[in-house]
Amino acid sequence: MAGWPSLGRVDDRRFAQELRAGDATALAQIYDVYAPRLFDYCHALLRDEDLAAEALRDSLIAALAHVGGLREPERFRSWLYTLVRNECLRRLRDPRTPGERYPAAEEADDAFLDAEERGRRLETRRLVHSALAGLPGRHREAVDLAVRHELAAEDLAGVLGISSQEALELVAESRDELDNALAAAIIARTGRGDCPSVAALVDEHEWPLPPEVSRKLIRHIASCPACRDRRQRKVSTNRLLQMMPVAALPARLRGAILSAATDPDLAEARARIARRAEPFDAWGRPTSLDRVRPAHDDDRGGVPRLWPVVGAAACVLLVAGAVFLVTGGSSAQHPSGGARRPVAAGTGASPSDSPSAGDPADSGSPDPTPSSTTPTPTPTRTSRTPTPTPTPTATTRRPAPRPTHTRKRRSPRPVPGTLVVSAEGPGDAKTITLTARNGVVHWAASPGPYVTVGGPTSGTLAPGRSVTLTATADEVTACTQTTPVERSGVTFTPGGAVALSWTC
Structure with missing residues (x-):
C-alpha cells in the first residue's frame, strides 16, 4: 500500500532482536514501521477507532512481554498480526463491546488529484466494495491479508491458525471468487442496458450492492450468454484492491502506547494483558483464538482506556469528506457540533469501507475489508448442555474388547507436477x-x-x-x-x- 514501508525477513528479524534485547527505542521504531498496517487491519475487523486503537495497544504490550519466546524472529510481522487478530476477536466476542461504532478517518491520499480523478477513484472503490460484499468474511480476510498486507502463504497460515496448504487454497479460492464478484459489479455498473435481467436485479438497489444481490449477479452471468461475453474482460484485482482507502492512525496513539508500555503504575495491567495473550506454542507463536476456548476473565482492557488521552486528537481526525463521500451520502455525518455520530452494529458498509456483516456460512471468521468503517455485529455466545453419560451397571457391563492390530498404510508420495x-x-x-x-x-x-x-x-x-x-x-x-x-x-x-x- 502507498505509504506503508516495504518490509522483508531481514527487517522483521532485526526489529524482533532489538525488542528482545531491551533496546529503549525499539518499541517506538516498531510502532513507526508496523503500526499503520496493523491499525488498518484492526480497524477492518472492529470498524471502530477506539476499539482498534485499544487492540493495537494491547497487542504491542503483549509483544513486548512475549518476544523473548519467539524462535523465528524472521516471522516477527506475521507474529504481530496473530497477536492483533486475537485481540480483535476477543473484543468481537465480548458481550460488553458496545454495539455503536465510531469509524476512523481515512488516510488522505488524494491531495494531488483533481475533481475528475477523485470521481474516477470513488467509482472504482464502489465497484471493488460491491465485489468484496459478495465474498464470505473469511475469504475477504484472506485476500486482504495476502494482497494489501502482503503476507506470504506460510505467514497467513500462522495468522489464521491453518496449514500452509490450506492458506494457499484459501487465497486461490478467494481470488477466484473476488474476480467473479468484480466482473459482476462491473457488468452491473456498465452493462445493465444490455441485459434486462441485470437491470432488474440492480436498479432498485443503491451502491454498494447488498451481498445477496452480488451473488445473484454471479449466478446470472454464468448462465447468460450476453453477460458471459462481457465477463471475459480482464482486470487487475491486485491493483484495484490497492486503491482501497486506509484507516488513519490517531495522532496521539503513539504517545499513549509508549506511555502505557513504560509507566510503572501500569505494571499490573501489562501483566494481565500478557497473560491474556497466552497460550503460545513451542515456537513462541500465539495460538489462534479460533482454536482456544474463550477465557472468562474480567480484565478486557488492562490498561485504562486510551481515549480520555487521545480524545482531542481523535476529534481533529474525524474528517467526514473522504470517508462519507464514498457512501454517496448514506453514511452518518458529523453534526455541526463536531461530535461523531455512531454507526450501529450491523448496518450496511460504505464503498470505501467494509462490506456488511459476515456470511452465515462463515466458519467463525471476522469480516474484514480494507479501511472498514462500519461495524461487525458482535457474535453472541451460546451455551451447550452436555449430554449425560450413562453409568454402566452389572447387567449392562460388557467384556473388555480385545486389542486389534491394524497395519498402517503408507500414504502415496505426491506426484511432482x-x-x-x-x-x-x-x-x-x-x-x-x-x-x-x-x-x-x-x-x-x-x-x-x-x-x-x-x-x-x-x-x-x-x-x-x-x-x-x-x-x-x-x-x-x-x-x-x-x-x-x-x-x-x-x-x-x-x-x-x-x-x-x-x-x-
Missing part, C-alpha cells in the same frame, strides 16, 4: 498466475534487480490450483544508476520466468 507460468499487463508491471499441472508443485520466485514481487514468493500448489502475484519494476531507481538497467524479471523454480522492461 509442472509449474505453468502466465503473465499479463504492461512491460513494467505484470500480474502473474502460477498453476500446478499434473501433480503437486513446490515453487519459489526469485526477483531480478529492481523488481518487487507482491504476494507470496514461495509455496506449494495442489494439482490444478493457482496462485496470483504481481511483479513491478522500480524503473525510477534503476534509471538513476550509473549503468541503467532496462530489462529485468522474475525467475520461478521449478521452471519459468517473466520478463519486465522499461525505457529510461
Whole structure:
C-alpha cells in the first residue's frame, strides 16, 4: 500500500532482536514501521477507532512481554498480526463491546488529484466494495491479508491458525471468487442496458450492492450468454484492491502506547494483558483464538482506556469528506457540533469501507475489508448442555474388547507436477498466475534487480490450483544508476520466468 514501508525477513528479524534485547527505542521504531498496517487491519475487523486503537495497544504490550519466546524472529510481522487478530476477536466476542461504532478517518491520499480523478477513484472503490460484499468474511480476510498486507502463504497460515496448504487454497479460492464478484459489479455498473435481467436485479438497489444481490449477479452471468461475453474482460484485482482507502492512525496513539508500555503504575495491567495473550506454542507463536476456548476473565482492557488521552486528537481526525463521500451520502455525518455520530452494529458498509456483516456460512471468521468503517455485529455466545453419560451397571457391563492390530498404510508420495507460468499487463508491471499441472508443485520466485514481487514468493500448489502475484519494476531507481538497467524479471523454480522492461 502507498505509504506503508516495504518490509522483508531481514527487517522483521532485526526489529524482533532489538525488542528482545531491551533496546529503549525499539518499541517506538516498531510502532513507526508496523503500526499503520496493523491499525488498518484492526480497524477492518472492529470498524471502530477506539476499539482498534485499544487492540493495537494491547497487542504491542503483549509483544513486548512475549518476544523473548519467539524462535523465528524472521516471522516477527506475521507474529504481530496473530497477536492483533486475537485481540480483535476477543473484543468481537465480548458481550460488553458496545454495539455503536465510531469509524476512523481515512488516510488522505488524494491531495494531488483533481475533481475528475477523485470521481474516477470513488467509482472504482464502489465497484471493488460491491465485489468484496459478495465474498464470505473469511475469504475477504484472506485476500486482504495476502494482497494489501502482503503476507506470504506460510505467514497467513500462522495468522489464521491453518496449514500452509490450506492458506494457499484459501487465497486461490478467494481470488477466484473476488474476480467473479468484480466482473459482476462491473457488468452491473456498465452493462445493465444490455441485459434486462441485470437491470432488474440492480436498479432498485443503491451502491454498494447488498451481498445477496452480488451473488445473484454471479449466478446470472454464468448462465447468460450476453453477460458471459462481457465477463471475459480482464482486470487487475491486485491493483484495484490497492486503491482501497486506509484507516488513519490517531495522532496521539503513539504517545499513549509508549506511555502505557513504560509507566510503572501500569505494571499490573501489562501483566494481565500478557497473560491474556497466552497460550503460545513451542515456537513462541500465539495460538489462534479460533482454536482456544474463550477465557472468562474480567480484565478486557488492562490498561485504562486510551481515549480520555487521545480524545482531542481523535476529534481533529474525524474528517467526514473522504470517508462519507464514498457512501454517496448514506453514511452518518458529523453534526455541526463536531461530535461523531455512531454507526450501529450491523448496518450496511460504505464503498470505501467494509462490506456488511459476515456470511452465515462463515466458519467463525471476522469480516474484514480494507479501511472498514462500519461495524461487525458482535457474535453472541451460546451455551451447550452436555449430554449425560450413562453409568454402566452389572447387567449392562460388557467384556473388555480385545486389542486389534491394524497395519498402517503408507500414504502415496505426491506426484511432482509442472509449474505453468502466465503473465499479463504492461512491460513494467505484470500480474502473474502460477498453476500446478499434473501433480503437486513446490515453487519459489526469485526477483531480478529492481523488481518487487507482491504476494507470496514461495509455496506449494495442489494439482490444478493457482496462485496470483504481481511483479513491478522500480524503473525510477534503476534509471538513476550509473549503468541503467532496462530489462529485468522474475525467475520461478521449478521452471519459468517473466520478463519486465522499461525505457529510461
